[in-house]
Amino acid sequence: SLEAVGGSLDAFTGRELTCYYTRVLSESLDLAIDVLADLVGGPTFLEEHVEREKSVVIEEIRGLDDAPEDLIHDLVAARMWRGHPLAGSILGTEDSVNAFTAAGVRDFWGRLYRQPSLIVSLAGGFDLDEARGRLTELLSLAGGPAIQDRRPPDVAPPALVNWRREVAQEYLCMTTPTPGFGDERRYALQILSTVLGGGMSSRLFQKIREDAGLAYTVYSYSDFCQDTGMFGAFLGVSPDKAGAALEMTMSEMVRLAREGFSQDELESARAQVRGGVLMGLESLSTRMNRLARSYYYHGRYQSVDELLGIFDRLTVSSVMDQTAEFLDPARWTLVAYGP
Known part of the structure; x- marks a missing residue:
């Protein structure tokens, strides 16, 4: 029904959040709210629908094996947060998906898809009072039992993890645990990540790709959850160049920890962050x-x-x-995936 008025409906799942969203013309807002309310507030979970979707998800899981650059980040999470729900792949495993039943999915929805867990966000051209009234009417899910208190993961000690597979490149991911989203240090970590490997002017890109020609893909990143996070660097290289690229990456991190970075690098990193935030507002x-x-x-x-x-x-x-403490090589776990 949304496509009939030029709109769309989609969803995505992260490690801590699931989002169901629509995009429509302002004149079709009521219809969009109706569809979302029906989807989130009153799903049927028919057995045949659940079985069909299980098959789709299993195909997606199998497709991940053909995407090493995505898969290695799952392997990193599995190592760093082992024994904790954050360690699991968002997609699950074939065994876990096959174990789902319509009754089990319905029970999960009944326990967790309740106020105050639900957040409704709208952006665009709409009348706020009118939208609030419609949402209050249609998305007034009853309060359920309190969600079990979160527990921060016990971070695994640093390690070298090798996954041998017949692929063309060696994929390397170096990571260290960081505080979570609520810690003010995450802003500084975003700047550090940008300086180290956050774009074409970053140190890793210039040293490893432009100067040495060792890799096409190289970057650093920071990723934060509510109670924990990680700071890391990724490399995709030919197997015969992996050692040199890894050594150069670690040397640059040690140098950054020892010498810091320049005011010009700070201004450039800050401009990248600012540009990303402001240009993102166009969407x-x-x-x-x-x-x-x-x-x-x-x-x-x-x-x-x-x-x-x-x-x-x-x-x-x-x-x-x-x-600076997050640049200490003694803190880092290295996950390698390749031949």
Whole structure:
């Protein structure tokens, strides 16, 4: 029905959140709310529908084996957060998916898809009072039992993990645990990651790809959940170049920890963050996601000015004071996937 009015309906799942969303013209907002309310608030979970979707998900799981750059991040999470729900693949395994039943899925929905777990986010051209009234009427899910208190994962000690597979490249992921989303150091870690490997002007890109020609894909990243996070670097290289590329990556991290970085690098990293935030506002989907995540992680709306102000107040010394410990090679786990 949404496609008939030029709209769309989709969903995605992360490690901590599931999102169901529509995109429609403003004139079709009532229809979009009706569809979402029916989908989230009153699903039927018929046996034949669940069985069909299980088959689709299993095909997606099998497809992941053909995407090593995606798969290695699952392997990293499985090692770093082993024994904790965050360690599991978002897709699950074939065994876990095959074990699902319509009754089990219905029970899960009944326990967790309840207020106050539900966040509704809207972005675009609409009348707020009218939309609020419709949402209150259609998405007033009853309160359920309190969700079990979260427990932070016990982070596994550093290790070298080898996964041998017949693929053309060697995929390397170096990671270290970090604090979670609520820790103020995450802003400094974002700057550090940008300086180290966050774009074509970053140190790893320039050293490993442009100067040495050892890899096509090289980057660093930071990833935060509510109670934990990780900071890492990724390389996709030919097997005969893996040793040199890995040594160069570690050397650059040690040098960064020892010498810090320049004011020009800070300004460049800050400009990248600022540009990403502001240009993201041109997308209604990004605005929608940002609103929901702000309430999920902060319990309130964090304005763009507030966010950018935090980055503006960071200095080279404050970034290094907050993040140097995460550059210590003794903290890092290396996961290698390749021939």
